Amino acid sequence: MNIGVLGTGDVGKTIATRLVALGHSVRMGSRAKGNExxxxxxxxxxxxxxxxxxxxxxxxxxxxxxxxxxxxxLAALEAAGAASLRGKVLVDVSNPLDFSKGFPPSLTxxxxxxxxxxxxxxxxxxxxxxxxxxxxxxxxxxxRRLEGTHHTFVSGNxxxxxxxxxxxxxxxxxxxxEIIDLGDITTARGTEAYLLLWTRLYAATKNGMFNVxxxxxxx
Amino acid sequence: MNIGVLGTGDVGKTIATRLVALGHSVRMGSRAKGNExxxxxxxxxxxxxxxxxxxxxxxxxxxxxxxxxxxxxLAALEAAGAASLRGKVLVDVSNPLDFSKGFPPSLTxxxxxxxxxxxxxxxxxxxxxxxxxxxxxxxxxxxRRLEGTHHTFVSGNxxxxxxxxxxxxxxxxxxxxEIIDLGDITTARGTEAYLLLWTRLYAATKNGMFNVxxxxxxx
Numbered sequence: 175m176n177i178g179v180l181g182t183g184d185v186g187k188t189i190a191t192r193l194v195a196l197g198h199s200v201r202m203g204s205r206a207k208g209n210e211x212x213x214x215x216x217x218x219x220x221x222x223x224x225x226x227x228x229x230x231x232x233x234x235x236x237x238x239x240x241x242x243x244x245x246x247x248l249a250a251l252e253a254a255g256a257a258s259l260r261g262k263v264l265v266d267v268s269n270p271l272d273f274s275k276g277f278p279p280s281l282t283x284x285x286x287x288x289x290x291x292x293x294x295x296x297x298x299x300x301x302x303x304x305x306x307x308x309x310x311x312x313x314x315x316x317x318r319r320l321e322g323t324h325h326t327f328v329s330g331n332x333x334x335x336x337x338x339x340x341x342x343x344x345x346x347x348x349x350x351x352e353i354i355d356l357g358d359i360t361t362a363r364g365t366e367a368y369l370l371l372w373t374r375l376y377a378a379t380k381n382g383m384f385n386v387x388x389x390x391x392x393x
Numbered sequence: 394m395n396i397g398v399l400g401t402g403d404v405g406k407t408i409a410t411r412l413v414a415l416g417h418s419v420r421m422g423s424r425a426k427g428n429e430x431x432x433x434x435x436x437x438x439x440x441x442x443x444x445x446x447x448x449x450x451x452x453x454x455x456x457x458x459x460x461x462x463x464x465x466x467l468a469a470l471e472a473a474g475a476a477s478l479r480g481k482v483l484v485d486v487s488n489p490l491d492f493s494k495g496f497p498p499s500l501t502x503x504x505x506x507x508x509x510x511x512x513x514x515x516x517x518x519x520x521x522x523x524x525x526x527x528x529x530x531x532x533x534x535x536x537r538r539l540e541g542t543h544h545t546f547v548s549g550n551x552x553x554x555x556x557x558x559x560x561x562x563x564x565x566x567x568x569x570x571e572i573i574d575l576g577d578i579t580t581a582r583g584t585e586a587y588l589l590l591w592t593r594l595y596a597a598t599k600n601g602m603f604n605v606x607x608x609x610x611x612x
Contacts, residue, residue, distance in 0.1 A: 355597065364592070371546075388598070
């Protein structure tokens with residue numbers, strides 16, 4: 175599949191690299207074609223990798239990952255353009271983190287709204303699926319590096335879009351029963367707010383290489 | 394030990410009952426001595442159980458559990474009185490849930506503050522430890538009813554108070570490695586915000602009998 179990945183940070187690079195390894199053609203998008211980090215990624219990732227502006231990457235993708243930082247997400251998607259996103263599955267991996275007062279960050283939107291919802295409202299014709307935003311990026315694309323069963327969540331208004339994301343997550347190594355459909359895009363309030371716990375667990379354990387698994391009652 | 398339990402709801406009853414079963418003397422507190430639910434609990438719980446006002450219960454306890462609803466917590470603690478709480482470990486199990494717009498609830502305080510912090514600020518001489526607020530009450534007092542390893546969190550400014558709570562949680566069945574010290578009371582922002590995810594997991598799984606376990610990297 176042709177996939178656009180918006181963002182040149184660690185999350186974008188990790189996801190883009192994994193997608194190329196799985197046989198997809200991937201275009202990484204940044205503010206302007208020729209971004210140094212994007213060029214370095216293309217050089218390392220090989221023939222199925224390309225780069226361009228946010229609009230280039232969004233137009234290229236049949237499916238688009240938003241891996242920009244939360245405070246840059248809406249501007250990046252504006253730059254990508256509504257027409258480039260129309261009808262497409264937009265996997266939103268971002269979190270609305272505010273590091274202006276240091277670590278741990280607070281959230282720029284929370285409780286009664288979420289960045290996932292803001293994106294869906296701003297781009298009503300995109301099929302937004304919030305996913306993978308609750309863990310460190312190496313785990314997103316290789317969940318089996320953790321010991322045992324753990325979970326990831328999807329939030330979105332479009333059932334077929336969530337189905338497409340589930341399928342793609344399956345190719346990353348997620349087992350079907352590890353992918354929990356929380357419901358519509360408003361449930362992104364839950365996974366984004368969890369970052370307020372995740373960042374403190376990161377500080378307490380001095381290690382981001384964990385994820386949560388739901389543990390249920392005995393038999 | 395003599396323990397005060399503030400609140401006559403399911404959380405208060407479950408914790409109070411477990412404490413009595415463990416050999417503690419427990420006084421359940423409510424707005425006024427003679428509360429019907431409290432009397433019924435005393436009747437069922439036996440000789441080590443008693444009831445009274447919030448002030449009665451707080452004065453009685455060497456350690457006090459706050460199991461009131463989040464929107465009633467500060468008023469209940471005011472009624473208990475700063476003098477009754479002075480120097481005592483105050484285990485705060487409450488969550489600042491706002492059900493005024495139905496389910497799932499939002500939070501009345503979040504992101505850059507928490508109910509745990511509000512309590513600590515209002516009662517600076519109490520030794521507040523936020524704990525157990527991230528799961529259904531049957532699991533709080535009997536973690537082994539779930540299948541496998543899962544975690545609970547403690548937040549508080551007083552290390553000795555957290556130590557006392559860890560010890561008490563141990564008698565409930567929590568293994569030492571399952572109790573994660575997140576740090577000072579500001580980390581209650583994390584566990585309280587997690588309720589925004591918990592309530593949606595509850596809706597998605599149609600079952601509150603779960604908890605999260607941290608799953609770590611192999612080897």
